[in-house]
Amino acid sequence: MAAGIGDAAAGRLIGLGMGPGDPELITLKAARLLASLPVIAHIHAETPEAGAAGPASGGEAGLARGIAGDLIRADATLIAIAMPMREDRAAGAAAYDAGAARIAGHLAEGHDVGVLCEGDPLTFGSFMYLAARLSGRFRIEVVPGITxxxxxxxxxxxxxxxxxxxxxxxxxxxxxxxxxxxxxxxxxxxxxxxxxxxxxxxxxxxxxxxxxxxxxxxxxxxxxxxxxxxxxxxxxxxxxxxxxxxxxxxxxxx
Known part of the structure; x- marks a missing residue:
C-alpha cells in the first residue's frame, strides 16, 4: 500500500508489521527492510495509571521492538516514542504529535523511516495514528503483518x-x-x-x-x-x- 505523494526527494514512512510475537512470523519483506532502513521508530509505553485500558508494560511497538531483535540494521537511528497509557486521549494525541514531528525531520532529510508495529499496522496499530499526521506530506507504505x-x-x-x-x-x-x-x-x-x-x-x-x-x-x-x-x-x-x-x-x- 502507498499513500500520499509528498516530496519525491523526501523519505518514505513505512509501517512494518512484526507479527504477534514469534520472530519467525515476520515476513521476508519486513525482515529485508529492517536490515536496510536507516531510521526505525518504535513506541515505549509509560507506566499506566491504575485501571488504564492499555497494556501494563512494553506497549504495542515496544513489544514489536523486541520481536525485531537484531534484524534491525546495526547503525540505524532509533526513535523511541513515549506513549502514556491512560484513559485521557489527549495525552496520547500529544505523544503522537511529538513522535510524528520527530519522524518528519528524518523524512524531510530524505531518510526512509520504518515504524515497528506488533501484529498488523492497520489492525488496531499505533502506526495508523502517525500515518494520519504525516499523510499528504510524505509517501506512506505498509508491510502487512500476521495478527x-x-x-x-x-x-x-x-x-x-x-x-x-x-x-x-x-x-x-x-x-x-x-x-x-x-x-x-x-x-x-x-x-x-x-x-x-x-x-x-x-x-x-x-x-x-x-x-x-x-x-x-x-x-x-x-x-x-x-x-x-x-x-x-x-x-x-x-x-x-x-x-x-x-x-x-x-x-x-x-
Whole structure:
C-alpha cells in the first residue's frame, strides 16, 4: 500500500508489521527492510495509571521492538516514542504529535523511516495514528503483518469463518450491551484487548450461550503463550495482549 505523494526527494514512512510475537512470523519483506532502513521508530509505553485500558508494560511497538531483535540494521537511528497509557486521549494525541514531528525531520532529510508495529499496522496499530499526521506530506507504505487473531486461530487449528460466515473483530473495551449486540450480529468473533474486561466478556458469552465454545489465548506465539477453553480459565482479569475466539457452531466448518 502507498499513500500520499509528498516530496519525491523526501523519505518514505513505512509501517512494518512484526507479527504477534514469534520472530519467525515476520515476513521476508519486513525482515529485508529492517536490515536496510536507516531510521526505525518504535513506541515505549509509560507506566499506566491504575485501571488504564492499555497494556501494563512494553506497549504495542515496544513489544514489536523486541520481536525485531537484531534484524534491525546495526547503525540505524532509533526513535523511541513515549506513549502514556491512560484513559485521557489527549495525552496520547500529544505523544503522537511529538513522535510524528520527530519522524518528519528524518523524512524531510530524505531518510526512509520504518515504524515497528506488533501484529498488523492497520489492525488496531499505533502506526495508523502517525500515518494520519504525516499523510499528504510524505509517501506512506505498509508491510502487512500476521495478527494475533489469526495466529491464535492457527495455534488452535480453529477455522474462523467459512462459506457465508461473518466474522466480527470486537474490542472488549466496549460497553456490555454493545458487545452483546455486535456478537449477536456475527457467526464468529474475535474479542481483543481483554485485560480488566474479562468478567464482562464472560457475562456476554454466557448470556449468548457461547461460553462453552469460547477459547482464550494470551501472548499468542510467544514463549509465555497460554491457551485454554474460557470455561477452564479461573482468572478474573487477563493481560491486555490476550483474546477470545468463539464461533456459534463451535467452529466454522461444522
Amino acid at each position: 494475533s487473531m489469526t495466529a491464535a486461530a492457527a495455534r488452535l487449528v480453529l477455522p474462523l469463518a467459512a462459506r457465508t460466515d461473518s466474522l466480527a473483530i470486537i474490542p472488549a473495551t466496549l460497553p456490555e450491551a454493545e458487545l452483546a449486540r455486535r456478537l449477536d450480529a456475527a457467526d464468529g468473533a474475535a474479542f481483543l484487548k481483554i485485560g480488566r474486561h474479562l468478567a464482562k466478556l464472560r457475562r456476554v458469552l454466557t448470556a449468548a450461550g457461547l461460553a462453552d465454545h469460547a477459547w482464550y489465548v494470551e501472548h499468542a506465539t510467544r514463549p509465555e503463550e497460554r491457551i485454554l477453553k474460557l470455561s477452564m480459565l479461573a482468572d478474573d482479569t487477563a493481560p491486555y495482549f490476550s483474546l477470545i475466539l468463539v464461533h456459534r457452531r463451535g467452529e466454522a466448518t461444522r
